[in-house]
Amino acid sequence: MAKSVNQAFDEFNLNVVNLLKSTTDTARSSRGWLIDQLLGFPESVDNFPNDYPEKHIKYGSFSRNTKIRPLDDIDLMYCLSADNAYYSVDAYDLSKYYIHTPNASNNLKLLSDEYNVLNSIRVVNKLVSALKNVPQYSNSEAKRNQEAAVLNLTSYAWSYDIVPCFYTVGGFYLIPDGSGNWKATNPGVDINNISETNTNYGGKVYQLVRTLKFWNANFTSPKISSYLFEVLVINFVKKSGSQNDYNDLNIRDFFYYLYQTIYYDVQDPKSIQGNINNLTPEQRQRISNKAKDCYDIAVSAVDYELNKKDQQKAIEQWAKIFGPNFPKYE
Template structure:
């Protein structure tokens, strides 16, 4: 029963925001099972699947970072391939993988000794049909991944082919036939560090705010961009408050102005990720200002007026009808 702001947020997060533990456990187990199937592809007769690079596959994305909110719809992984004699060159942020001295399997996916990332993704897509419980496979809208739908699960797997370089970064398809750099380990370390430095409050803060962004923001900010804005907010503070309702209020105030600024990719590859137009930024800022005023009143009602019911009702205006009402 929600008779305090703390209990209301706890109920809200458990019932509507956070992933269910049984689905999380099932998704992790199914991902491990999928790896076992992917590892066998190179051994299948006539498949001509590129050789894997053991030990360098990466789990990534919001599911791995524990910032994903309900419902669980996708699980991301990067499946690492061996260079097998190939080498790369770089022009700006675009990478080319050359295969004149590579093995036959990479040469088969090359055009004039240049490894075509679209052909590699297509090879993943066609090869996935040999996996048990296969339902369907498509190429995602960015052309980076083969999206596998298995009949046993409600989520899909986004499987990104990658190569690990001698400079300790990864190359993944860029959607245009070439390759681009990434390193999800940087994202993982960044949020893990922020969470550990702030009484492990950050993961829940990100998830709760993502719920607001998805359902209540005037323009929905993409999940990855929004997550980085929240982490930038956390890192701008000497320390977070011990209660996330206070931190949520303070984040709304931060977003009012922060949405007008640049939000740089922490990995250093994408540059400024905030590509909203000025008019869109203004609309997001106005919505953040509205939420801040409501949150400020809610905190005052709780701490100054000692009116839990009024505070809970105000938080409900911010987060919507799924937020508990007093006594619910």
């Protein structure tokens, strides 16, 4: 129950959108314990490759502070030491990389093919088997899912996606591509992108992203992928030049931005993937129509709030956008 729009959004974010502090604290503690186990694998697991601890990286929306309820997965990149291996790029597909191990450690050679090319599926499977040998995970499920070793814990509601990787002299990472080869990524760019945007535009960007991600997750069809959606919100903030102190006004303006912009390509901030908007023209049309409908409702909500001084009507309008869990007027 709320007496004003601002109070309604505060309660909505606290009680519906944002992760509980207790959940976040427990997840960080659990993640820290898991990282300790990973650090021990080169010594405790037979023929396990050496790691590069300085380059392990926590990534994904949980690490970027943009995760919404429920907490279903936590992402880690577990960096391995190249040990004199080197990489090359496919001559015909510049997104495909190979890691060559003729001069590398024996543990990497054991995961390579007869041509001394490191097989990323074998690397992921090696990580999966190592996770299964941790006594505390004996009742959990570990399996490979494309580029990640997925650890489904019995003790928590979330799983871990652990991606083995190598850090390159070019300053980017190589991770499995799901087909045995490797692909480039650089999640540090994404972490810095939203952190700097939040700092430079008033400190409300994290919350803006989370509130809008709740809308995308629950009220759009088709849904926009979480990563693409986050990039869209960040691009909107940068394009706006400044952010209002009240996120309901920023939410209204984002809907107008999305209504117009979803038709166009969206470039990967890491300058690796190129266009990341893989939605079909028909999907873009449907999302644009939904965003325009929400923009019109948001305009009405702001009019009730600021011009007609009717907080109840304004809250009722916002509930049309964010659903029955949005607080009611008291």
